[in-house]
Amino acid sequence: MNARCAWHLAMALVPLVQAPVEAQGRWFKGNTHAHSLNSDGDVPVDAVVRWYREHGYHFTFVTEHEFFTDVAPLNGLFAAGNRFLVIAGQEVTQRVADPQHTGGVRQVHVNALGTSRLVMPIGERNIATGMSIAATYARNGAAIRAAGGIMQVNHPNFIWSVPLADMMDLPDSTLFELWNGHPTVYNLGGTDSTGQVMLSTEARWDSILSRGKLVFGVADDDSHSFKPQDAENTDLARPGRGWIQVRADTLTADAIVAALRRGDFYASNGITLRDVRTTPTEYRIEIAPAGDRRYLTEFIGKGGRVLATSTTLRPSYRITGTEGYVRARVSDSSGRMAWTKPFLTP
Numbered sequence: 001m002n003a004r005c006a007w008h009l010a011m012a013l014v015p016l017v018q019a020p021v022e023a024q025g026r027w028f029k030g031n032t033h034a035h036s037l038n039s040d041g042d043v044p045v046d047a048v049v050r051w052y053r054e055h056g057y058h059f060t061f062v063t064e065h066e067f068f069t070d071v072a073p074l075n076g077l078f079a080a081g082n083r084f085l086v087i088a089g090q091e092v093t094q095r096v097a098d099p100q101h102t103g104g105v106r107q108v109h110v111n112a113l114g115t116s117r118l119v120m121p122i123g124e125r126n127i128a129t130g131m132s133i134a135a136t137y138a139r140n141g142a143a144i145r146a147a148g149g150i151m152q153v154n155h156p157n158f159i160w161s162v163p164l165a166d167m168m169d170l171p172d173s174t175l176f177e178l179w180n181g182h183p184t185v186y187n188l189g190g191t192d193s194t195g196q197v198m199l200s201t202e203a204r205w206d207s208i209l210s211r212g213k214l215v216f217g218v219a220d221d222d223s224h225s226f227k228p229q230d231a232e233n234t235d236l237a238r239p240g241r242g243w244i245q246v247r248a249d250t251l252t253a254d255a256i257v258a259a260l261r262r263g264d265f266y267a268s269n270g271i272t273l274r275d276v277r278t279t280p281t282e283y284r285i286e287i288a289p290a291g292d293r294r295y296l297t298e299f300i301g302k303g304g305r306v307l308a309t310s311t312t313l314r315p316s317y318r319i320t321g322t323e324g325y326v327r328a329r330v331s332d333s334s335g336r337m338a339w340t341k342p343f344l345t346p
Contacts, residue, residue, distance in 0.1 A: 025247045025248050025249045025259075025264075026082075026247065026248065026249070027245045027246070027247055028058040028059060028245070028246045028247075028248060028251055028256065029056065029057050029058050029059075029243055029244075029245055029246075030057060030058055030059040030060060030061075030243060030244055030245075030246055030256065031052060031057060031059075031060045031061065031220050031221050031223070031239070031242075031243055031244075032061050032063070032089070032111060032113055032152060032175070032218055032220045032244065033061070033063050033091070033111060033152075033154070033177070033180070033220040033221055033222045033223070034048050034052070034060055034061065034062055034063060034221060034222075034223045034239070035048075035063065035064060035065070035091075035222075035223065035224045036048045036062070036064065038064045038067050038069065039064035039065040039066070039067055039091070040065060040224060041223070041224045041225070041226070042224060042225050042226060042227055043226040043227065045062060045069060045074065046074065046077065046078075047226055048060075048062065048223070048226060048239075049062070049074050049077075049078050049086055050078065051226055051239055052084075052239070053078050053084045055239070055240060057084070057243070058083065058084055058085065058251055059084065059085045059086070059087055059246075059251065059256060060086060060087070061086075061087045061088070061089035061111070061113055061114075062074075062086060062087075062088065062089060063089040063090055063091045063111050063112075063113075064090060064091065065090075065091050065093045066090070066091075066092075066093060066118070066120065066121070066126075067090070067118070068088065068090055068115075068117060068118040069088060069089075069090075070088075071086040071087065071088045074086040081251070082250060082251045083251070084251075085251050085252070085253065085256075087113070087114060087253045087256060087257070088114065088115060088116070088253070089111060089112055089113045089114065089115060089149070090111070090112045090115060090118060090119060091109055091110075091111050091112075091154065092109065092110050092111070092112055092119050092120075092121050092140050092144070093109050093121055093126050094108045094109060094110065094121040094122060094126060094128065094136050094140060095107055095108065095121070095123075095125075095126050095127045095128065096108055096127070096128050096131060096132070096133050096136060097123075097127050097128065097129040097130075101159075101161070102159055102160070103159070105127055106133060106159075106161040106162065107155075107158050107159050107161040108133045108136055108137070108161060108162060108166075109154040109155065109158070110137065110140050110141070110144070110151050110152060110153055110154055111151070111152035111154055111175075112140075112143075112144040112147065112149045112150075112151065113144075113149050113150050113151075113152055113175070113257065113260065114148060114149040114150060114253055114256070114257035114260075115144060115147040115148055115149035116147050116148045116149075117147050119140065119143045119144055119147055119149075121136075121140070122136060122139060122140070132166060133161075133162055133163070133166035134165075134166040134167075134168075134169055137151075137153065137166070137167075137170060138169075141170075141171065141174070149257070150173070150174075150175060150257055150260055150261055151174055151175065152174075152175035152176060152177065152218060153167065153170065153174060153175070153176035153177065154176075154177050154180070154222070155177055155180045155182065155185035155222065156176070156177075156201065156204060157185055157186040157187065157189060157190075157198055157200075157201065158182075158184070158185045158186070160186070160192075160198050164199060164204055164207055167204060167208055168207070168208060168211055168213070169213075170208065170213060170215055171213075172213060172214040172215070173214065173215075173216065173261050173262070173263065174215050174216070175215075175216050175217075175218045175260060176201075176204075176205070176215055176216075176217060176218065177201065177217075177218055177219075177220060177222075178201050178202060178205055178217030178218060178219060178267055178339055179201065179217075179218075179219035179220075179242045179267060179269055179337075179339075180201075180219075180220060180221075180222045180242065181219075181220065181221040181222055181223070181237065181238070181239075181240075181241025181242045181269070182221075182222040182224075182237040183234060183235055183236070183237065185222065186198070187200060187201045187202075188200045188201075189201070189203065201217075202217075202304075202329075202339075203304060205217050206300065206302075206303065206304035207304075209302070209324070209325045209327070209342050209344075210302045210303050210304075210324060210325075212324075212344070214263070214342065214344055215342075216260070216263040216265070216341060216342075217267050217339050218244055218265075218267055219242035219243055219244060219267035219268055219269055219339070220242050220243065220244070221237070221238075221239045221240065221241050221242055221243070222237055223237055223238065223239040223241075224236070224237040225237050225238050226238075226239060241269060242267070242268070242269045243267075243268060243269075244265045244266065244267050244268070245265060245266055245268065245272070245273070246259045246260065246264065246265040247259060247264045247265065248264070263341045263342075264341070265341070266338055266339060266340045266341065267338065267339045268336075268337070268338040268339075269336055269337055269338075270332070270334070270336025270337070270338075271287070271290075271295075271330050271331075271332055271336050271337060271338035272287075272288040272290070272338075273285060273286065273287055273288065273330070273338055273340070274286040274287065274288045276328075276340050276341065278326075278341070278343045279319075280319065280321075281318065281319050282316060282317070282318055282319060283299060283316065283317045283319060283326050283328065283343060284314070284315075284316045285297060285314070285315050285316070285328055285330065285340065286313065286314050287313045287314070287315075287330060289313055290332075293332045293333050293334055294311065294332065294333045295311065295313065295330060295331070295332050295333075296309060296310075296311055296330070296331050296332075297309065297310045297311075297312075297315035297328055297329070297330045298328065298329045298330075298331075299315075299317040299326055299327070299328050300326070300327050300328065300329060301323035301324055301325060301326055301327075302323060302324025302325060303324075307323060307326065315328070315330075319343070319345060320345075321345050321346055322345065323345045324344075324345060325342045325343060325344045325345060326342065326343045326345065327339065327340055327341065327342040327343070328340040
């Protein structure tokens with residue numbers, strides 16, 4: 001047996017985390033934001049893909065800055081039916097000119113997920129002039145849809161760039177990074193020395209949902225740093241810090257992207273859910289316990305109001321129809337969290 005065949009055999013034997021099978025499909029663990037040496041990561045793209053395959057993921061998108069990755073050779077090496085898949089994508093590194101802001105520009109990046117070709121940002125050096133941030137979202141979103149993909153709004157608090165008002169008219173079914181694993185994108189928001197407040201990504205989500213817009217929150221890595229010697233460096237954008245669990249009938253690019261469009265997934269930075277179910281009258285969750293950790297589930301509605309709480313492993317909420325929307329946030333005694341799909345009420 002030659003070395004290449006031996007390597008393929010070894011990869012085929014790598015244990016993959018298998019999510020439980022549900023009546024409406026199976027859970028597939030995936031990442032929607034990753035970089036290699038083809039843009040600003042620190043290892044070749046095959047090493048990026050190998051990391052996700054070897055760490056129990058079922059799929060990853062490859063999202064380089066202004067570089068479209070041909071995933072066919074990568075799938076030839078790494079893909080296995082209903083076990084692992086690489087899906088094409090890109091980070092559209094859009095900037096908007098603003099002389100009053102840090103560096104004279106605002107960073108308004110979006111991911112193009114499941115696209116068939118490169119989508120170029122607006123403007124010279126990717127800087128749009130004379131346009132609002134909201135207008136770039138509309139233009140880039142249309143270009144991504146024309147290329148067969150779905151748009152994900154990335155790290156709105158990166159360099160404190162995106163005012164909430166520019167996110168309020170995002171179209172339904174847009175994805176946005178509720179939790180990004182990069183250490184300098186400031187998911188929790190903050191207030192500067194002048195008293196200017198930038199909301200947390202979760203508070204942004206509630207503001208958008210309260211407007212009646214159905215936007216879906218994603219957790220992902222925005223991974224750049226894969227070298228083993230940097231594994232404990234919390235100042236680097238390491239993999240494994242955020243992911244989604246997508247429910248689909250099969251592991252194909254079309255099935256995963258379709259599930260993302262309908263919001264059939266939950267986001268996590270450490271908690272596993274066995275099931276999430278909604279009907280017009282009830283929202284039900286089943287938590288997969290880890291060790292002796294304790295769990296708190298908060299059902300949240302319009303304005304970010306906590307509607308009810310539960311400390312059981314099978315929390316449920318009876319929907320009255322007056323909440324505006326219902327979503328859930330599950331946290332554990334180690335500080336890990338999971339966030340579920342919002343359900344709009346009439």
